[in-house]
Amino acid sequence: MQPDGSLQVEDTVRAVLRDVLGLSADRVAEFRADTPLFGALPELDSLAVAGVLTELEDRLGILIEDDEVDGEMLESFGALTRFAAAKALG
Template identity: 60%
Template sequence: MSTKTDRELRRILADVLGLKAEQVAAFDADTGLFGHLPELDSMSVAGLLTEMEDRLGFIIDDDEIDGELLETYGSLLAFAEAKRTGE
């Protein structure tokens, strides 16, 4: 079941990385992101995180960003959902 955060995160990934909606729609929790998607490189990470802050309405502290955050779609979604609920 898709949540509002899930749908918006998929739109953000498509917009920031220039991915096709169909490709992003096929992502599951185990879909690899950083190191797996050529579009998601070190330069695009900052843009992705900024868009998440702007469109999802939370602030990401520097100490929250690590390799695991962008490892899979599931880890990024779990992070975004926790931030939106203030946990």
């Protein structure tokens, strides 16, 4: 069972990845929790990471501190979604 709001956060993460990285809606719809992101998606380079995080902050109304950003949170779609949900819902 997902916590209230987590599906909305997941949808927002999908939309941000689609919009910032220029991915197709079909491609992003296929992302699962274990879908690798950083290092696996050529579109997600270090500059794009900044854009993704800024857009997540704007759309979810959260603040992501520099010391919270690490490779683990960007390792997979699930990790990024869990991080965003913890910030937005926690």
